[in-house]
Amino acid sequence: MTAPVVLSASGLVKRYGRVTALDGADFELRAGEILAVIGDNGAGKSSLIKCLSGAIIADAGQMMLGGQPVHFKRPIDARHRGIETVYQDLAVAPGMTIAENLFLGRELRRPGWPGRLLRLLDKKEMLAQSVARMADLKVGIRSMTQAVETLSGGQRQCVAVARAAAFARHVVILDEPTAALGVKESDMVLALIRQVRDRGLSVVLISHNMPHVFGIADRIHVARLGRRAAVLDPRRISMSDTVAVMTGALSPCELPDDCLA
Ligand SMILES: Nc1ncnc2c1ncn2[C@@H]1O[C@H](COP(=O)(O)OP(=O)(O)OP(=O)(O)O)[C@@H](O)[C@H]1O
Numbered sequence: 099m100t101a102p103v104v105l106s107a108s109g110l111v112k113r114y115g116r117v118t119a120l121d122g123a124d125f126e127l128r129a130g131e132i133l134a135v136i137g138d139n140g141a142g143k144s145s146l147i148k149c150l151s152g153a154i155i156a157d158a159g160q161m162m163l164g165g166q167p168v169h170f171k172r173p174i175d176a177r178h179r180g181i182e183t184v185y186q187d188l189a190v191a192p193g194m195t196i197a198e199n200l201f202l203g204r205e206l207r208r209p210g211w212p213g214r215l216l217r218l219l220d221k222k223e224m225l226a227q228s229v230a231r232m233a234d235l236k237v238g239i240r241s242m243t244q245a246v247e248t249l250s251g252g253q254r255q256c257v258a259v260a261r262a263a264a265f266a267r268h269v270v271i272l273d274e275p276t277a278a279l280g281v282k283e284s285d286m287v288l289a290l291i292r293q294v295r296d297r298g299l300s301v302v303l304i305s306h307n308m309p310h311v312f313g314i315a316d317r318i319h320v321a322r323l324g325r326r327a328a329v330l331d332p333r334r335i336s337m338s339d340t341v342a343v344m345t346g347a348l349s350p351c352e353l354p355d356d357c358l359a
């Protein structure tokens with residue numbers, strides 16, 4: 099049985115002056131899946147996810163979340179609807195601890211009137227929740243009071259992903275989360291992404307790394323020239339054919355039907 103569609107878009111158009119970044123792009127994300135978004139430079143991947151995360155507004159087209167039309171005007175609109183995004187230039191504060199980073203911008207206040215009046219932070223509760231959250235996601239970082247600048251690149255990325263997963267109710271969007279990482283560090287982040295999916299969230303993963311895409315994706319959305327060229331099933335298509343579809347060397351019509359997802 100196919101899982102229900104969580105987030106979708108149809109006919110998205112986005113122009114920057116004379117450049118058409120999105121030229122009628124469609125998109126469909128299902129419940130509990132990892133959907134990889136791949137495409138050559140300039141294919142419109144970032145523009146697509148920026149529309150989905152409210153960072154830019156499309157000139158035309160529709161988006162639906164849980165079957166309802168949505169119109170995001172800014173990122174907070176998408177966040178309020180349960181969509182969290184980790185952008186490529188990581189939004190972690192290096193000088194702050196892991197616990198502080200996890201609650202950055204959404205700090206918990208102490209209960210009761212003194213807490214509300216004086217806006218006192220509930221550090222104990224934030225620390226306890228951080229420990230629980232990271233253990234739940236099986237992230238092996240010992241101390242939540244460690245400053246993020248003392249972490250490895252992979253661990254930092256895990257903090258950013260865990261933060262998004264903690265606040266997302268439906269969708270986590272990740273733009274190149276393993277781009278700057280080594281093999282071991284990438285594996286750590288990929289394992290975390292699987293944990294996030296296995297907890298029932300849907301994940302959109304932009305990546306240029308084909309082995310990562312094939313190692314983790316349930317389906318592959320191929321962006322090309324501002325549109326969706328195809329959605330592929332990584333269990334049924336080879337990496338080289340996938341790259342050929344991405345570059346336009348192979349038309350999706352030439353593929354056997356069972357390669358399409
Ligand atoms: N803010 C902007 N102003 C002008 N042109 C832009 C802007 N953002 C994107 N573009 C153009 O729109 C097209 C699609 O860009 P986009 O960033 O969506 O591609 P991408 O698939 O994410 O590429 P990459 O793999 O290089 O990140 C490109 O031609 C790009 O130059």
Ligand SMILES: [Mg+2]
Pocket residue numbers: 143144145
């Ligand atoms: Mg991009």
